[in-house]
Amino acid sequence: MEIKIYEKVMSANDAIASEIRKLLSANNIIALNVIGSPGSGKTTVLEAVIPMLLKKKPPVESAVIEGDLATAYDAERLGSLGITAVQVNTGSGCHLDANLIYKPLKELLLEKINIIFIENVGNLVCPSQFDLGENAKIAVLSVSEGDDKAAKYPLLFRVASCVVLNKIDLLPYSNFNKERFWGQVRKINPNITCFEISAANGEGVEEFINWICKYKMCNEK
Amino acid sequence: MEIKIYEKVMSANDAIASEIRKLLSANNIIALNVIGSPGSGKTTVLEAVIPMLLKKKPPVESAVIEGDLATAYDAERLGSLGITAVQVNTGSGCHLDANLIYKPLKELLLEKINIIFIENVGNLVCPSQFDLGENAKIAVLSVSEGDDKAAKYPLLFRVASCVVLNKIDLLPYSNFNKERFWGQVRKINPNITCFEISAANGEGVEEFINWICKYKMCNEK
Numbered sequence: 001m002e003i004k005i006y007e008k009v010m011s012a013n014d015a016i017a018s019e020i021r022k023l024l025s026a027n028n029i030i031a032l033n034v035i036g037s038p039g040s041g042k043t044t045v046l047e048a049v050i051p052m053l054l055k056k057k058p059p060v061e062s063a064v065i066e067g068d069l070a071t072a073y074d075a076e077r078l079g080s081l082g083i084t085a086v087q088v089n090t091g092s093g094c095h096l097d098a099n100l101i102y103k104p105l106k107e108l109l110l111e112k113i114n115i116i117f118i119e120n121v122g123n124l125v126c127p128s129q130f131d132l133g134e135n136a137k138i139a140v141l142s143v144s145e146g147d148d149k150a151a152k153y154p155l156l157f158r159v160a161s162c163v164v165l166n167k168i169d170l171l172p173y174s175n176f177n178k179e180r181f182w183g184q185v186r187k188i189n190p191n192i193t194c195f196e197i198s199a200a201n202g203e204g205v206e207e208f209i210n211w212i213c214k215y216k217m218c219n220e221k
Numbered sequence: 222m223e224i225k226i227y228e229k230v231m232s233a234n235d236a237i238a239s240e241i242r243k244l245l246s247a248n249n250i251i252a253l254n255v256i257g258s259p260g261s262g263k264t265t266v267l268e269a270v271i272p273m274l275l276k277k278k279p280p281v282e283s284a285v286i287e288g289d290l291a292t293a294y295d296a297e298r299l300g301s302l303g304i305t306a307v308q309v310n311t312g313s314g315c316h317l318d319a320n321l322i323y324k325p326l327k328e329l330l331l332e333k334i335n336i337i338f339i340e341n342v343g344n345l346v347c348p349s350q351f352d353l354g355e356n357a358k359i360a361v362l363s364v365s366e367g368d369d370k371a372a373k374y375p376l377l378f379r380v381a382s383c384v385v386l387n388k389i390d391l392l393p394y395s396n397f398n399k400e401r402f403w404g405q406v407r408k409i410n411p412n413i414t415c416f417e418i419s420a421a422n423g424e425g426v427e428e429f430i431n432w433i434c435k436y437k438m439c440n441e442k
Contacts, residue, residue: 037259038345038374039366068373069346092376094315094346122374124259125290125315125344144365144391145260152289153259153343155313170365173394
């Protein structure tokens with residue numbers, strides 16, 4: 001009985017995700033679902049990436065849907081940089097689902113947007129199981145979380161298109177073994193694209209942005 | 222309909238949690254449910270705490286139930302220090318529930334144990350919603366996760382008996398504002414007990430251990 005209900009919930013989610021996909025495609029928008037633990041630096045990555053996308057020629061216009069249990073902190077942080085950001089609060093919910101983002105998405109000025117970043121609730125498990133109508137899932141993991149996390153939490157790394165290893169400026173103060181981490185990631189998903197960045201000091205961000213731009217070109221109509 | 226099923230799941234969980242509580246009480250064991258994000262340092266905290274508990278007079282004997290989606294890394298880490306640890310793999314499950322730990326718990330030599338630490342799946346949301354028959358929930362948060370996490374993920378901080386702020390050795394390399402963090406924690410839960418530690422270098426661990434010993438004395442038969 002539990003399984004039937006779960007299937008019903010998932011098929012309701014997938015029907016709305018499919019509507020979102022049509023809406024985004026009709027507006028020639030790429031959606032990227034950004035997933036990682038609390039404090040992995042998802043918002044800081046967006047703060048680094050979005051202004052640089054806007055400086056590209058032609059400029060790449062972004063908007064953000066922010067998921068958190070409570071507060072509008074992240075949308076406010078992005079808003080203070082002039083970035084369009086809508087906050088969705090899940091209450092006790094551990095992930096965003098398609099229904100939660102459909103309405104805020106429709107209220108954005110879609111004709112002016114090239115990329116929508118969906119920053120999911122900080123959680124390395126549940127968000128990877130819900131289709132939000134995105135083009136790709138991006139896994140963000142920080143050096144301070146430890147080099148064993150892909151093996152211990154393989155779900156996200158199976159379904160993500162790329163992994164951003166963030167906070168590489170903390171490598172000198174940690175015992176994070178990059179070879180171990182990337183070896184475990186590639187064992188789970190040999191086709192995944194890998195980046196090492198510090199969103200705080202900008203290191204490696206340019207290469208990640210180039211991937212986003214290339215991904216956008218390859219996936220728009 | 223979803224709510225009914227959820228209630229059914231929760232009441233099944235709570236019935237087993239109640240059995241666990243009886244079993245622990247009959248053996249005069251305190252159980253502590255350790256909850257925090259992936260990479261917050263839960264296992265490292267246990268590595269620091271358990272050998273020091275054993276040096277107390279009389280010695281405090283511990284065992285650990287380790288929850289992870291996959292691998293036995295954490296149980297192996299503790300086992301290599303001579304600590305009794307049982308690994309529970311949840312597959313795609315984002316938290317431990319009472320049913321998952323009941324059997325491994327019964328297989329431990331309960332008459333020789335004073336404290337059972339249950340290290341939950343790394344997740345700041347879901348584990349706080351499930352009673353495992355524990356005496357107290359302990360929230361572990363690391364400096365590298367950022368000072369806004371209690372406000373953004375209030376669930377755990379509402380139900381935890383104490384908060385361990387870990388990785389304080391990283392304070393010089395982060396913009397973590399301790400006053401902001403503790404202010405938000407105390408706003409959510411004014412009665413919560415607060416510790417600042419570095420499980421890596423031992424700073425502050427003694428005070429946390431004294432709390433555990435006092436908690437044990439106050440809660441055993």
